[in-house]
Amino acid sequence: MNEILSKKQLEIFKLLRDGFSIQEIAEIELSNDTMIKSIKQGKIAEKDNKEELEKKKSYIRKVKSVIKKKLENEFQKIAKSLRLDLDLSQVAGDTGRTGLMFGFDWVHNTKVYLFFTEKEGIIVWYEHECSPRCTEMCEMTLNSIIDERRIVLPANGTKDSNLSKFRLLIEEIKRKSDYDDR
């Protein structure tokens, strides 16, 4: 069970992360509600009107901003403990949608990425060229992120090193979250 987000928030976050727009999520939620109502009442519920959809949309927006706030707070705590420079001016898209944030480690002079994952909690990934000892572990983590986010990397990128694979993953996440949420 995830500690940062509640069950409902996690559900919405997963839809946002998978590239659904707020309109689409509101429609899914509304159809779920209608289905539950009809099962409870034993008859088909009336079709929801536009007003209810708008209400649902504003609810999703609100949940999304709560998710964003919670994730950013958690990321900031981690950044503080690991002495990372969290680059708020260069946020990797909308944190509430991507669950990703950029940072920088002045000691190792390298970029750091903070991922929110459902299964593994938060992953702090220092951009590095893998040594033979860490390749396997890095690859496993990378694949778990790719699987969880249902990202398909370009065919030529899958055989590359972990570092270039990772860079492709970031690009893909950015592209997927490039949404206008109005």
Add this chain to the structure above:
Amino acid sequence: MMIGKEKVTVIRGEGKFPPPTEIRRIRPSRRLLWKFYLDILLVWIGILGISFIVPQIFNYLIRFDVNPDSTDPLVINLILTVIWVTGVIGSIIAIILLPYYVKQMEFIVHGDFITVKKGIINKTVKHVPYRGVTNISTVAGPLDRLLDIGCVRIETAARSGTKTTPEEVLEGLILYHEIRDYILRRLQAFRPSTMENSVTLGPEKAIQDEILLELKNLKEEFRKFGGSTIEK
């Protein structure tokens, strides 16, 4: 590892870290703004203190007054009014402008120099090359420590000899120790260390020894042919 509520997995690897290709932009923390506001508050405490102490001193002096014009209460009141009016106007201007001042501040770390952007009315852009840096220090005053920030002071060869103020101050940094260490590492890349210098002295010393030997030989030659005349 656990930080806060969530399980955290840190993957740092054991291999090399590829150097970042883009330049680093550092903006001061918002806490710097609070530091400036606290400074203003301290100035006001000072003004209030002066307003309280000065009349007390005046009342004490008036007892020994020979020339009543010199301790005219009007003069004292006028001075205090000027201090208060200046303080109020200054504080209002500072409170309005400080957020913009902090927002405008930017430190850009390039490969071989640092650019510091500051100012609202007079916008200054200074380039401090690593090559010219003579001294780096970190400063965290009581207010800085209270707000968990600090500043990195950079002194250059041109400035350090003549003035006491540093060439540039990177203010309001949370990771000021890390940034100082980073700049120091960059400096090392530009300058050979003292150890390397001593190594380069090796061949020079051999040459000097050779010259000395040659001179000794010449002296011997002189002695052979007319040493007594030279000694005279």
